Amino acid sequence: MAFFTTHNPTKPTSPKANERPRCVIVGCGGHGRVVLDILGQAAKYDVLGFIDSNPAALGHRVDGLEVLGRPDDLRDIRDRLSVPHAIVAIGHNGVRRALADRLENWGFELINAIHPSANLARNVSLGRNIVIAAGALVCAHCQIGDSVILNTGCIIDHESLIGTATHVCPGARIAGRVMIESGAFVGIGATVIQSIRVGYEAVVGAGAVVIEDVAPMSTVVGVPAREIKSLHKTMDAHSWMVPELSRPMPVELNQVPV
Secondary structure (H helix, E strand, O other): OOOEOOOOOOOOOOOOHHHOOOEEOOOHHHHHHHHHHHHHHHHEEEEEEEEEEOOOHOOOOEOOEEEEEEEHHHHHHHHHHHHOOEOOOOOHHHHHHHHHHHHHHHHHEEEEEOOOOOEOOOEEOOOOOOOOOOOEEEEOOOOEEOOEOOOOOOOOOOOOOOOOOOOOOOOOOEOOOOOEEOOEEEEEOEEOOOOEEEEEOOOEEOOOOOOOOOOOEEEEEEOEEEEEEOOHHHHHHHHHHHHHHHOOOOOOOOOOOO
């Protein structure tokens, strides 16, 4: 199976809701709700519900859709509800990639969620299980790998390569001919200048300005960005740069029992 497929920016006529392909969203947290909104705005799929591993979410509704089961229930849900498509809406890069691989092994076709307000060049190449949020800009000849999140209002300039299961956060700016390797995380409002390589599973802190290559599995912060030599514990680092990852996911306030 090819890693990339060419994006077609021509917007087809939206089919009637009952003619749209069925899909489920894996993950009912904040990111899952964003993905639901994107799919609703794009109007290409009929979203049947959420899948989530949080026991407190099961049997509830999130933004009007039922939490249908846990990830281990997906094969049964696929067969019982005749739902061939899915998208993984999990913020954690490694978990998102692992679940995407599992779903493909179970026969699901992974879809992309691209907000209608996102602006993609005609020759952008896209993988699978990609989320491109509102206002994102992806310029000419960029390649976007599987399970990537390009979050709200980020910019990916010409001829950049965004590797598998990376997350480019809201407002981040990636200049031309940048390579961001698999599993990397680029924080809110960060800037990466042209022709830089950000190594696999590296973390670029919020607001950092990257002017030289970032080593794999390292963390850089500041202006200009510098590597942190004494790393915090993993959870402490996440709580600093991505506070929502350090808190237990509550059942959303608007969830009501089915």
